[in-house]
Amino acid sequence: MIVVTNPSNPTGAVCSKELLDEISQICLDNNVWLVLDETYEYFMFDDATHYSPRGDHILHLYSFSKAFGLAGWRVGYIAYPKSNQTLELSLGKYQDTVPICCSSASQRMALECLRADGIEKVYTTKMINTLKANRDLVWDAMSLLPDKVKSKGAIYMWGRFPNFSQQTREQVTAEQEWKVIEWLIKKHHIAVLPGSCFGEPGSFRVSFSNLNQQDCEKAAASLKKGLEELASGTANF
Numbered sequence: 001m002i003v004v005t006n007p008s009n010p011t012g013a014v015c016s017k018e019l020l021d022e023i024s025q026i027c028l029d030n031n032v033w034l035v036l037d038e039t040y041e042y043f044m045f046d047d048a049t050h051y052s053p054r055g056d057h058i059l060h061l062y063s064f065s066k067a068f069g070l071a072g073w074r075v076g077y078i079a080y081p082k083s084n085q086t087l088e089l090s091l092g093k094y095q096d097t098v099p100i101c102c103s104s105a106s107q108r109m110a111l112e113c114l115r116a117d118g119i120e121k122v123y124t125t126k127m128i129n130t131l132k133a134n135r136d137l138v139w140d141a142m143s144l145l146p147d148k149v150k151s152k153g154a155i156y157m158w159g160r161f162p163n164f165s166q167q168t169r170e171q172v173t174a175e176q177e178w179k180v181i182e183w184l185i186k187k188h189h190i191a192v193l194p195g196s197c198f199g200e201p202g203s204f205r206v207s208f209s210n211l212n213q214q215d216c217e218k219a220a221a222s223l224k225k226g227l228e229e230l231a232s233g234t235a236n237f
Contacts (some may be wrong), residue, residue, distance in 0.1 A: 190226060
């Protein structure tokens with residue numbers, strides 16, 4: 001099984017049609033499932049476009065949390081090839097033994113969202129301009145980093161802490177990483193997720209959602225100040 005999140009959490013990268021088709025063909029040739037997590041399908045910036053390949057070997061995962069603004073209500077859905085009876089039975093067993101089901105209130109709200117055809121595009125279109133402005137502010141704050149990824153989708157940005165720029169992932173310990181995370185929180189009031197959560201110690205993920213422009217400007221300025229201190233070696237842990 002190969003799992004692809006597109007747009008990506010944690011980097012905000014968007015896979016090209018060519019790359020997704022290549023991955024799909026590899027899965028098909030080797031008789032393995034391709035699972036596409038498309039939670040952020042409507043959150044695209046600049047010239048990025050979302051592409052979703054099709055096939056009897058592909059499962060598509062979707063969430064109401066982002067596209068419909070129902071974060072916290074824990075409701076989503078999966079699209080899969082109906083022709084595969086074994087898969088359908090396995091999914092039913094999993095649903096019965098693990099989560100059972102989401103609350104009736106969540107299901108009712110999700111149903112109304114689906115009945116209001118196109119509401120997800122209206123909702124996300126309103127959000128995109130704010131998110132893009134926030135992304136640009138955070139990108140500017142990270143400008144001094146030699147190793148970073150500019151978000152093309154989703155609500156995240158990815159970078160490598162400047163004090164770890166000369167070290168490999170194997171050379172950065174969890175203790176070293178968490179000292180930086182805690183220092184950013186305590187001194188600069190900025191919370192980011194450590195790269196070790198995603199298999200890349202020494203890096204970090206920052207989210208730029210749920211902030212108005214004024215708050216994001218303050219947060220970006222604090223992040224920039226913290227990164228500058230880390231880069232100059234003046235940060236005191």
